[in-house]
Amino acid sequence: MRLHNKVAIITGGASGIGETSAQLFASEGAKVIIADIDQEKIDRLVQSIQSKGYQAHGMKCDVSNEFDVKQLMTTAVNSFTKIDILFNNAGTILPKKLQEITSDEWDNLFEINVKSMYLTIKYATDCLRNCKGSIINMASMTGVVGQQNNAAYSATKGAVIALTKAMAIDFAPYEVRVNSLSPAGVRTPLFENWLQKQENTEQAREAQDRSHLLGRTASSLEIANVALFLASDDSSFVTGENIVVDGGATIGYAAGPKPEWDHVQLKKISKSEV
Structure with a gap:
């Protein structure tokens, strides 16, 4: 097992990519601490993981709140004595035009998506140094190429x-690796909620699929598998990297209009023709 006896904290760990990662990490031998703001989802996931014979602990935590983050790290150490992996997965979206965003909305988004990582890294530093651990920060392809509205x-x-790269430099002397993940579209509850707010949900879903060169959005497991790679010793010489997991979406930006996949024709292609 790739994470045997490792202790992993996963923020935003009770749904979407975080939930899938918690299940995957546990199945690979990790003792998982699930931090989230939804206690009901935390309890359900912890019970599910434990029912399979794996180790998990849950804690309600607002990752933008300093007191909560301190308590999270204390709980992790008290429960499992160490922290090997910090997966900063918690985050939210704000799909609005800049001129429509209020100052409070702007500040709140930065507190959840960025300040939270400052806090978790700050209060996990000593443990991560002792274990020569791994930090994984959830970014996005929008941080690479931007996105309309x-x-x-x-x-x-x-x-x-940028934070990931800077921290990778600072933590390198302690052999703590820091990397980020940049997915494109991923089928998560957050993504589905966004789709439901669009004028035409199915049309928006199809447009999202076509925006990836592979013609579809990712599953949460496809992103969790890359997080597992970064958490494990398989990536022991990888630090300061932003791993883009986007089905070709970012190079599609440079390529111009996305190809209109004819799924019917694609299904007719035989192996001998490939």
């Missing part, structure tokens, strides 16, 4: 990528 979110994710 999503300026504030793009700004937070650009900040996450």
Whole structure:
């Protein structure tokens, strides 16, 4: 098992990519601490993981609140004595035009998406140094290429990528690795909620699928698998990197209009023709 006897904190860990990562990390031998703001989801996930014979602990935590983050780290150490992996997955979106965003909305987004990482890294530093641990920060392809009507979110994710690189430099002498993940579209509850707010949900879903060169959005497991790689010793010589997991969406920006996939024709292609 790739995470045998490792202790992993996953923020935003009770749904979406965080939930899938918690299940995956636990199945690979990690003792998982799930931090989230939804106690009901935390309890349900912890019970699910424990029912399979794995170790998990849950804690309600507002990752933008300094007191909560301090308590999270104390709980992790009290429960499992150490912290090997910090997966900063918690985050939210604000799909609005810049001129429509209030100052409070802007500040709140940065507190959840960026300040939270400052706090978790700050209060996990000593433990991570002792274990020569791994930090994984959830960024986004929008932090690489931007996105229409999503300026504030793009700004937070650009900040996450820059923070990751700076912390990788600072932590390198202690052999603590710091990397970020930048997905494109991922089928999560947050993504589905955004789709439901669009004028035509199915049309928006199809447009999102077509925006990826592979013609679809990702599953949460496809992102969690990359997080597992960064958490494990398989990536022992990888630090300061922003791993883009986007089905070709970012190079699609440079390529121009996205290809209109004819799914019917694609299904007719035989192996001999490939």
